[in-house]
Amino acid sequence: MKEEQPLGGKIFTPTFLFCLLLLIISLFFLAKRFMYGLGAVTNMSDGYPWGIWIAFDVVVGTAFGCGGYAMALLIYIFNKGEYHPLIRPALMTSLFGYSLAGLAVFIDVGRYWQIYNIFLPWYLNPNSVLLEVAICIGAYVVVLWIEFTPTFLIKLGADNAKKSLEKIMFVFIALGILLPTMHQSSLGTMMIVAGSKLSPLWWTGLLPLLFLISCIFMGYAIVIFEASISSQRFKIADESRILSKLSGIFPYMIAIYLVIRFADVAIRGHLGLAFRGDLMGNMFLLENLLLLIPMGILFMPANRNNARMLFLSAISIILAGTLYRFNCYLIGFDPGGGWKYFPAAGEILITVGIVSIEIMAFLWFIKRLPIFHRA
Structure with a gap:
């Protein structure tokens, strides 16, 4: 197989310039946040100390960034070397997702100038999931x-530098599998602490397991989504056979997830809450319906060989995973005391700016760096 190559082409395309415009607009609100504090641009409060910067940019964003982790599990743990052509684009997506999640945390922290305290041993709280x-x-x-x-x-x-680094790369590959396993499950553990403030439709002692499983199938879905978009837009090698085979993982992984999900809610005696017709019940049903549909579609081999069905299924899985995490951190969370939360325009536009950075970086990387195999 050919080596990865830069795709070339203009950087300042209409898509790039549009994202740049959105970023410039977001910089106004970002400057306002750092000059006047969180209250100047957000609707966060004592009841809702986190908003979409954590729920979307971090909790969802890092799940989007699990493509590299999910592919590493396949290639290096289960020895499926046939998927290796997908690893570098997946790793790039992980790089963006996690780096920008770190940026979002910096923006979200009230005393951002003291964020380095996290790494000072005398300030560490070993009992903290966070x-x-x-x-x-x-x-x-x-x-x-x-x-x-x-x-x-x-x-x-x-x-020569590349060869030297590759001699010790196995250490970082191992860490690249261990670390997401730890923190993705811990993102679920964080909401166990919420207790009765989180709806019984989402609160469970199994949150760490559910977060871990969902980040893996979201990672695979992002790999398929990215490859499908890139193959339509750019002249890259046809990877439809590999993507078709990769999608065969979905039905079984989703089935396991849904059995655990529904059995847990039913055993705890809260399944009836899903059918009350209120916002939380409807969001629970929608979240799981978005998984049931692609699971049914992808159980059939013919659909896995259909590029359109594969692409739409990946989108549905991504939306399902996104909604599950939003439900856990925002929609299903009620701190009591009459507190309400809806993101302010400034919060939304700063998030849009972060997403714009990711899209611009993606376009620059694939055009200037050897990421994809050219057709």
Whole structure:
């Protein structure tokens, strides 16, 4: 198979310029946030100390960034080397998802100038789940940049440096599998602490397991989504056979997830809440319907060989995973005391700016770095 190559082409396309415009608009609100504090641009409060910067940019964003983790499990743990052509684009997506999640945390922290305290031993709280999440995500961002460094070295023609790094790369690959396993499950553990403030439709002692399983199938879905979009827009090698085979994992993984999900709610005696017709019940049903539909579709081999059905199924799985995490952190969360939350315009636009950075970086990386196999 051919080596990965830069796709070339103009950087300042209409898509890139539109994202740049959105980023510039978001910078106004970002400046306002750092000059006047969180209250100037957000609707966060004592009842809702986190908003979409955590729920979407971090909790959902890192799940989007689990493509590299999910592919590493297949390739390096289950020895499925046939999927190796997908690893570098998946790793790039992970790099963006986690790096920008780190940026979102910096923006979200009230006293951002003291964020370094997280890493000072005398300030550590070893009983804090949030500490484990912060340290693991921070360490994983570093690991991702190291894992991606060979791509930069190829671009620079530094073959000797690349060979030297590859001799110890197995250490970072191992860390790249361990760290997401720890912090993705811990993102679920964080909401166990919420107790009765989280609706029984989502609160369970199994939250760490459900978060871990969902991040893996979201990672695979992102890989398929990215490859499908890129193959339509750019001249890259046809990977439909590999994607078709990869999608065969979905029905079984989703089935396991849904059995655990519904059995848990039913055993705890709260399944009736899903059919009350209120917002939480409807969101629970929608979240799981978005998984049931692609599961049924992808159980049939013919649909897995259909690029359109595969693409739509991946979108549905991504939406389901996104909604599940939103439900856990925002929609199903009620702090009591009459507190309500809906993101302010500034919060939304800063998030849009972060997403715009990711899209612009994606376009620059694939056009200037050896990411994809060219057709």
